[in-house]
Amino acid sequence: MMVITANFLAVALGGIFDQGFKSLTSDLVVTYPFTTSINTTIQINPRQLAVTGTFAKDAEEHWLVLNTNAIEGTDLPAWVTEEFYFLPFESDLGNKSDLRTSMTQGYGGSLTCRLLPRGTLQQIDEINMGVGVNVTLPAPDGGSLRCRNTGGMDPLLLGRGTRPFAVEWVRSLEASNVSDQEAVQACSSLILASWGRGEVAPYKYINGTVSVESFATMQSETTIICSQQISTGEFKVTVDGEGHVKGSKLIGELKSDDPKIFNQSTTVGNFTAQLATLFGKPPSSGIDSRIMHNDNSSHSFSQFIGEYLINKTLSDPTTPSPSFVDVQHALSMVYKRFFTILLAQNQDTIFVPAGKVRRSEVGKLESLKPRMSMDPVMFYIAVVILGFQLITGAIIFASRPRCFLPRFPYNLISEISFFHTSSALSDVSGTANMGSAMRSRHLRGLGWTYGYGRFRGSDGKKHVGIERMSLIRDYKEAMHGRE
Incomplete structure (x- = not known):
């Protein structure tokens, strides 16, 4: 855990x-x-x-x-x-x-x-596709204002043959009465926009002869004034x-x-x-x-x-x-x-x-600006884990046995370290092929008693491990530890 x-x-x-x-x-x-x-x-x-x-x-x-x-x-x-x-x-x-x-x-x-x-965008003539707009608007003084705009378009731009066409206008308006300064300014402030539809025909006959190469007629339009x-x-x-x-x-x-x-x-x-x-x-x-x-x-x-x-x-x-x-x-x-x-x-x-x-x-x-910030979620998680480990560690330390091994025998290397410089190692030499019972009789025949404690090993250094009892210091302490 x-x-x-x-x-x-x-x-x-x-x-x-x-x-x-x-x-x-x-x-x-x-x-x-x-x-x-x-x-x-x-x-x-x-x-x-x-x-x-x-x-x-x-x-x-x-x-x-x-x-x-x-x-x-x-x-x-x-x-x-x-x-x-x-x-x-x-x-x-x-x-x-x-x-x-x-x-x-x-x-x-x-x-x-x-x-x-509909019909506000009036067709003035068919040859040059002249169009005009005349609008009557209420004036602030209770009268009326007349505003207008005219222009011409060339149907030859569409080429020969009968075909539909579209036309769009966005124009300002002009006063019909140029002497009326109020009407001039009022009409000039308005915006006219129109979307027209029509058809161009290739010829027009007058008295059996061709009068023009092409002519156009307006058929519908959507005109707004803003x-x-x-x-x-x-x-x-x-x-x-x-x-x-x-x-x-x-x-x-x-x-x-x-x-x-x-x-x-x-x-x-x-x-x-x-x-x-x-x-x-x-x-x-x-x-x-x-x-x-x-x-x-x-x-x-x-x-x-x-x-x-x-x-x-x-x-x-x-x-x-x-x-x-x-x-x-x-x-x-x-x-x-x-x-x-x-x-x-x-x-x-x-x-x-x-x-x-x-x-x-x-x-x-x-x-x-560059700044260091702390994530509160991660901070609380770390505090909880540290608190858990602190409490758990205190419980384990308080409940451990007073005499304990300097190292736990979790693996073979750890076990060997307890006797690799001990005289007990030479006492079991040649017993690899013996069973447990035969090895016990062999050791009893040697007449030695083995215990756990501090001893000086064959390498001349001090060790803690298993050794012949006569070579172990504090025998009584070692025996008491075994009890």
């Missing part, structure tokens, strides 16, 4: 201590390089009915980042999650692997969409040394279109108008957002990404127009990431710099 428990004790002692990394938390002072105010301006060109200036330093970079993140799975930029952008904070302490936690302002974008009646909401709130955010968000928690409530986050030169309307313009502009080297196609992959950049995010194909010309639920879900997911990435790419042109006097807060620095 003692041997078995000793094996368990060795395992327990080996598992008690473990060297690893332990998280240590300390206070950290952070500063904010930007204020919470959004400071952008908008420029309206009444003749073109469009926003001609935006805060974006590059109209394509955010789309490329969004594309690689959604399709190839690359990391999001610093201070960004899939739904929120967080105002950065800075600290001089810690290294890149340490985590920093502090309160900061979060900004998110979302869409509220509604389905427009307004934008800017959500803000205070978050407890944890980032690494490079600003990549590791966790976030909303403190309090989110506020939608809070005017307090915009300074005097910026309003919710002119900021969302710039967002709508940028959302409707794909990269110049990418896919035209108005092109007709007869394959089953969307040729609109944002809708192409949206299909990846919801894992559905919404642009197959052989299928009916997609449902409102699917298109709203896809467009909303794209917009959320578009918004956060756009703010991260242009934060120094959107937010007001803090200047030399920066706002500061006390945060937390979480560092991983």
